[in-house]
Amino acid sequence: MKRELENQHVARAGKRTSCSSSSSTTSRKPTSSTPPIPQAEISGVESSNTTRQTTPEPSADPPKPNVTPKRRTSASIETATTKGDTMRQDIQHELIDAIRLATEASNESFNVFDAVKLLVQKRHLVPPKGSSLQKAINDPSMVGWRWRQKPDPFKDQAVADFLNQVCACLNGQSILRSFATPEFRAAYPLLYGYEHGREDLRPDFILLPKEAWLQVNRCQELNQAFNNYQKCIVVGECKFTDVNEARWQLYKYIRGLKRSQLWRRFAVGVYITQSTCGVVRADQSGIEYTDFAWSETSTDVIKFVRLLNWLSVGSLESFGFDNTFALVPSQRHTSRPPNGKTIRTEYTGCDIASITCGSTKYLVDSLLYNGVAIRGRGTKVFRVHNEDDTAKANPKALKIMWQDTGRVHNEAYFHELARSRGVQNVLLADETCHYTLSDTINGIRGFDSVGGYCRKFHVENRQETRLVLPYHQPLKYFKDLDDLVRGLLGAIKGHRSLYEASILHRDVSERNVLLNGSNGLGEGWLIDLDMACLVEDRDDQAPSTPEPDSRKSRKRRGGPLLDGTPPRKKPVRRESDKAANETADLYSTSSKSAEESEGFKGPKTGTVPYMACGVLRGEEHSLKHDLESFFYVLYLIPFTYDTPFQGRQSSKGIPEVINNWCRGDLQQCGDLKKGVMGTPDRMLRLLTEQSAKGWRDEPEIFTQYLGLLWKLWKVLLPVAWAFSFDSTNISHEDIIQPL
Template structure:
């Protein structure tokens, strides 16, 4: 009752007063039939898919290594190592490869200066990096000289750059050694676009053991992330570590990481030759590139895909890449603009590739459902399919990992702290169970490569040309969300700065990305491992892993507007800035972030002062609007604990009034 009185005395809006009335009535007599207000249910193990975070969830970030390494560890979560037949599977398609390796080994054995009693000639006993680099470059060229002339056509060469940063990174990254596209080590492009197989060198053999804090695999993973970002058609990445003389091969994909058994290059000579030659001779498909993205006349400038739609084959020429999620494990969404039948004058389509959990309902099916329901202000469906590689569905377990048997391999688990994942099971775990690291049972959470094609083309909402255009687009998106919820019975669950768009021709706002959407009446979870979201825009309740409802998505609209007004000094990425206090939101413990957000909105006066302090000059005119939205979304400075359809109208009303006043 006291809170109700305070609300009335503060002359809060009518809808806030009524919510306080409902609170009082419910505290005395539980409400059973009042609509449209419904208490939000608490999640349970059986109904809520846990939220997770990966390196692609960061927004307006400097990607400082002190933050990113921990996020990479949390993103990967587990490493399956000591996988047998690793090289056999990945090098199996190289023509006459075994006989080629035997030939090179025989020639090495015939030369006493190549193989000595204690290993390879030239191996530095202290295994310092500079010495190992010289050894690898020298021995590799010696191997290549022994390759018969008929087989001496390599797709890539070994290049060392331990003291030079790679081109194309947000932050400076230095790869120790790598197999790079080209056939002449002296004349190759060193950018991430051309790095096919990264390597990491360590002098200490203990660094080979894949623990949470060992540096070798983490450093390699950092390079792999850069390769995934730069190479748009990359499905997986192979790499290697050399710790002392102990070598191990690695495969990184959208489900995680697997590693071969380790071996000593000074003792297992044939295996070492196999690796060095194999990486240079593999085809691009075996290296992890997508063969469905084809090149016309061998031109990298003219790429296209073919689809079967309504019984007909259509050719879609790819234009520029408009989105590439920066992550290793996850959906890894990539979007291109595309033109049907090479007609550059036609309205562009959007091709979206992503790796979904097999258990999830296909995004294409939900977009098709939305289209059939005539939902407005949501991306328009055109086509969807599962990508086929080698005449089979392109998934991780069968296609990418080639059905390698991992069930009896070592699995090193890195239990996610609350920084990366909070679910009801982790709360109940004992300290002893959380400390368990090694397991002989390695469960792989399979993902499948999906392709969706949309008819609407636009730009992210932060590209709005004026503050007025931004508010108008957000209002359109809220209307689209309301239509999606009411007409198609879908809850979006991933409202973020990248999923709210402005149409290129009309300027209207619309919503994209139904990857994480669910039916609002779903009675059971999908069974998928987790759902990745952008924590900066997550509702407070979602950060606390409470059941995700439409109310929380509406709160996310608030955080999107709040974030844009702070981080953008004008329209577009060129006007984005990094604000240290908010960059931490990308890496912060989720419960801690929930408390930070609660603190920001709890006091009206403090909140208003914060807007004046943090908002960019360009967006200061929106302070009254954001201030009023805070009153609506967080009545009396607290979380909205009721599913009230009134909130749709209240938020749109605030935006409409602001548009009239600007």
């Protein structure tokens, strides 16, 4: 968690780093409030001195807001760069402007100046002494404002009550949601991936929909069944003074929110201290935030009023909800331990009923994989079937991910190229089953100059892509050891077929290996070409070509190209491939303008637990690294699952040695993994002493498994883990033969 959060793309103001936020989360120094925004940017159309004099009457059914942020151009970015506080000003502009548009559209009668007057009239807000209300509102720098019911003490429930009072005054019966606090000082319910939850992932306060409240004796009472991660709209954190700590803790809640609500394009959080209020928005490019002193100047008060109006009446789309997902309520049970006792409680959650892609509606059967995090691809895979397939006779797998547009070719390109070159044992999507949606930098953040923005701030632009594939069971459902081996064997043959077609996979992991159908017969499949790349001329890239022993004298003799790097040689393009390649080029980001195709691109390839030692230590990804990753797929099975038999469950604890392969600096991870894998005694002892007990209790199966693993280890030792490389010769046949 910590390493993931440290890579959240959070940038320190005034510096350019590989980040997407306005301030560093790794720094623990208190940050000052954001620099003031020009009045026109703060108040928008309400910046005129002419304001309405009547108290607004909130609409009972507010129209759906248009939440598209104001578009930014490369010129406006360059202007901000000269001011020194580049990232913070851009993000502040975007978030505040998005809130302005949301609040204005959510209620046609809403006027921020009239709203401030209403708060003064209702004795929630006290204006500066010695000045008329009109003059105080029109003067952005006027100080002396005071909230009459400001939380005291500054605790969770007091903060939630204060926010609700202001929101109710602003919108009355038109309010769509309200603030609440978790019911117990325990884990917040329905957090995906944790059966009993984690207490440190419990927000201080949350924003829940209107239906979460019941009318009891003329009072509104919270229905605690709605008080969970799947129902909350916004998560919140309050601290007395520590802004950095509040923001850091909020990132954890946002990660839980995104993983628990797979229908979100992005997630929103709010943090508040006695002097500062902030908004965090997290999409798959990373985190961006803005904060301000919420009660000092007229500008601060206006921002705070706008923020609360948006939170209470803004549309769900403005909080990241994707309207192509159709949701239905569901009942979930969880155990909670208040006061030392375990109580089984029923909560109202959400299930995804259907997902619409283009003109096709897919009904959802189950969730197959959830890889959503703060940033990155955020892959999620569902088992689905067509709406008219009532018998569910033709199940499919719907894969939704956010691809890095900085890569030269996207996944759809490689699907078309592999199909045209007759690749076998790899699941490929048909052209009609590929859907491209909006991106993060333009579609969510509202910047027109995507390439310039990404290069300037080292932010990855990610585009939502959906692929529909034939459904096959994941490798974890293998029936016996033979079934496991057949699945792995088919995937290796699929990798070989790709490699012969000048495509290197570069993301071999357990989740990318599938079994062959429900009967368990036949060899398996390889999936996921999101990290794939073209290799150079195959005459220059024979698998058996050795490399020099000396690292200093080692030179490139072919091999895979890093995405975004111009090739020294073009891949082989046979005449028979011409038509297919012309079609595939339609899906390639290389057809974009030079500015777009040169955007920032993250360098990592692979899934960390399965990544080869050499890749972790900085070597360029090549064939031998993928073959090493196949070994880890087999090696980690007894640590991942509790038994070799069907009905297996995920193991409750992974050995610390293996956990350390995935923590901290990647170079260090590679060194630790190589230290274990390069020593046969340590490699085998880890298995025989710390793998799941259910495997070790079946000596016949476990012995067969160890024998197979030992054969593969001896094949890979000279090229993967030896401390002095005697050979780099390895081919697919070397791995296939023991299987």
